[in-house]
Amino acid sequence: MDVATALTAARRSHRLHAWGDACERFAAADRLAPLELADLDAYAEAAHILGRGAEATELLRRAYLARAAAGDVGDALRSAFWLYEVLTMRGEYAHAGGWLARAARLAEERPGCVEEGYLLLPEADRQLDRGDCAAAYATAARALEPAIRSGDRDLATAAAQIQGRARIRQERIEEGLALLDEAMVAVTAGETSPRMTGWVYCMVIAACRDLQELRRAKEWISALDSWADARPQFTGGYSGICLVHRSELLQLVGDWPNAALQARTACERLTQGFGEFLAGAAYYQLGEIHRLRGEWDAADETYTRAGRYGCDAQPGLALLRLAQHRPEPAVGGIRRALAEAVERSARARLLPAAVEIALATGDTDTAREDAAELAAIAAALDRTALHAHAAHARAATALAEGDAPAALGAARRAWRLWRELDVPYQAARAQVLVARACRSVGDEDSATVELDSAAEAFHRLGAVPDRALVARLTAGPAESAPLTAREVEVVRLVAEGRTNQAIARELHLSEKTVARHLSNILAKLDVGSRTAAAAYAFGHGLAQPPHGHPAA
Known part of the structure; x- marks a missing residue:
């Protein structure tokens, strides 16, 4: 094959976003004769998108040096930016910073160059961090301003999404979301280069996820899926980041088998030397699906791997420990994570689990405080998912305190909001709370309807632990329970919402003895929380659902 034929085929492959073919054909042409700068750029972009980091690095280095030598400062700065991005994805941060500094000195030769804005993007990201x-x-x-004037859509779009993320972090939410939407309009209209398209998609989706702006996140993930599906050769580390987001969406809408497949593929693609600092998020996502399906050992293993790649595996790991009847590490893990979380959006991600764990361990005071904080954050950030989480936490806390009417209203609100967002798992969990509240006010028929509906949802999803909880709630009274007489007394008081201290006082025991009895009860019943033990007590006639506030 001669050079002209190889280049024609390579350029066509690049134009069609057949990046694997483009890399092979550009490489063949380059072996015959050094590529021109435009072809070097196209080859580098294809290699970058495929996560072929060493290849992309060398190509961008060549492009930068050639342009700098020719005095083409603007295009050299653009090459330097993408070289910085590739080296960062390879984990070579010192090299990345060195090339950025070298480019900054080159920029001094042509002050006011529009492309100097590319060197500002990493600086802005560091300031955000x-x-x-x-x-x-x-x-x-x-x-942004010179990029708009010059028509550089890549630079303008990248700058706008950084501004949007900054405004969201400042809790100027609507202003920030408008900027993200502006960036996404350019991306979805095909105004940006392929590598900038993927970069902006992932940044915007992550920002929406962190804010729990689920409607936008789902919309943009669906758009990203369409973009990626139209490009069958979009593989490698770069695509792994996109697959994490796809898995998150599939988990939300209830397709857990496919969500697990996408997360597993992301783990494979992000552990090949390109983007490995993001592999922790992929393993955490896979761990979440294992946990929700009751696959405790697999969840434990993947959470551990997430930690090895620098991802804090909370709140999932704490919830796993609770399910494994290990309340102390559950409490320790979630409280440590909350102690480190400063921004309200970060705390909102942890607080629902914190409430669940506090209630399961009998710490209703902490649960009430955490639920109140979550409600305050939901009011401030005003996102539907946050309101739903806050309502669920309020309902669970009210149930533990014996205030069934308040619990019923909050649980129904949580169910309604999760239904609006089309999140079936959370909606079914809210139905369980509705059922328990109905039972507490004596409406057994309504409780049965809610539990049957929740059981169907959990069955469809594959949520084995939740389905087992519903089975315990719907079981008829047993002739006998696998508990000692003392354990029956303890579980009855737990079902009334008593704390360990109150139970100890009632039964004239030490708190340590009560804790030991409770640990034995959880193990015998194969449940992970006080709430589940109480559900067993109600379902098996060991306790009557409270109609008012329990004694303190």
């Missing part, structure tokens, strides 16, 4: 959101917004603005 430090929590200096005002500085990040201002830095991105310095890149």
Whole structure:
């Protein structure tokens, strides 16, 4: 094959986004004669998108040096930015910073160059990481204004999404979301290059996920899926990031088998030397699906791997420990994570689990405080998913305190909001709370309807632990329970919402003895929480659902 034929085929492959073919054909042409700069750029982009980091690095280095030598400062700066991005994805942070510094010196030769804005993007991202959101917004603005004037859509779109993320971090939510939407309009219209398209998609989706802006996250993930599906050769590490987001969406809408498949593929693609710092998120996502399906050992293993790749496996790991009847590490893990979380959006991600764990261990005071904080965050950030989580936490806490009417209203609100968002698992969990509240006010018929509906949902999803809980709630009274007389007394008081301290006082025992009895009860009943033990007591006639507040 001669050079002209190889280049024609390579350029066509690149134009069609057949990046694997493009890499092979550009490489063949380059062996015959050094590529021109435009072809080097196209080859580098294809290699970058496929996660062929070493290849992309060398190509971008060649492009930068050639342009710098020719005095083409603007295009050299653009090459330097993408070289920085590739080296960062390879985990070579010192090299990445060195090339950025070298490019900054080159930029001094042509002050005011539009492409100098590309060097501002990493600076703005670092400012965001430090929590200096005002500085990040201002830095991105310095890149955005000249980019708009010159028509550089890649630069303008990247700067706009950084500004949007900065505003969201400042809790100027609507302003931030409008900026993210502006960036996504350019991306979905095909105005940006393929590598910038993938980069912006992932940044915007992650921002929406962290805010729990589920409607937007689902919309943009669906758009990303369509974009990726139309490009069969979109494989490698770069695609692994997209697969994590796809798995998150599939989990939300209830397709857990496919969600697990996408997460597993993401783990494979992100552990090949490109984007490995993001592999922890893929393993965490896979661990979540294992946990929800009751696959405790697999969940434990994947959470451990997430930690090895630098991802804090909370709140999933704490919830796993609770399910494994290990309340102490559950409490320790979630409280440590909350102690480190500063931003309200980060705390909101942890607080629902914190409430569940506190209630399961009899700490109703902490549960009430955490539920109140979650409600305050939901009011401030005003996202539907946050309101749903807050309502669920309020319902669970009210049930534990014996206030069934308040629990019923909050649980129905949680169910309604999760239904609006089309999140079947959370909606079914809310139905269980509705059922328990109905039972507590003596409406057994309504409780049965709610439990039957929740059981069907859990069966469809494959949520084995939740389905088992519903089975215990719907079981008729047993002739005998596998508990000692003392354990029956303890579980009866647990079902009334008593704390360990109150139970100890009632039964004239030490708190340590009560804790030991409770641990034995959880193990015998094969349940992971006080709430589940109480459900067993109600379902087996060991306790009557409270109609008012329990004695303190």
